[in-house]
Amino acid sequence: MKSRTSKDNRNEEREKIKSSDSINKKKMKRNIRRLGGGGLSLEAFANIKTKSEHYNPALIKKQREFYKNAKYVSKYKKSLKQQSQQNGPHSSKRLLEDENGTGESGRMNWQKKKNNKNSSQSLRELYERKRQEEEEASREREAIIQTKKEERERSESRRKALREKMFKKTKKGQPVMKYRIEHLLQTIQDSTT
Known part of the structure; x- marks a missing residue:
């Protein structure tokens, strides 16, 4: 067994x-x-040891992400190129001209500049409004924090004063009952009302 x-x-x-x-x-x-x-391979480890910089895995990870993103960007550009070739060779030139503004008349450029000015002014106004709202919100938060802090200080001072009264002693070391009885009476009155 x-x-x-x-x-x-x-x-x-x-x-x-x-x-x-x-x-x-x-x-x-x-x-x-x-x-x-x-x-790491032995060669990579030796190279790291010989360099003054230390081995940093986070840096290696960032570099990998960078190269990965670069690969995605190049793929995207290639796909755009293929799309433009499928639509026709002149369509890509038109797109470039539209972006640069060379293919349009002077009047259209003037209207675009005017629209850009208006949009920049409206953006500036939006930014200023948002900033004012944030400042007001921060002021309100600060006011709330200040009132809470003052309330906390008041309650702490009340508790401190009450505690001093409760722990008062006579010359012989006996507790002073006057304050304790007052406290008991007050709690009873608060509970009844």
């Missing part, structure tokens, strides 16, 4: 070890993914 129970115990221990190993492996994989991949 002894041998059977010991085998069962060993099997249970093995299962516990296997489950803890799988949890540790998951954590390691997550950490490796977070830090930007597996370990």
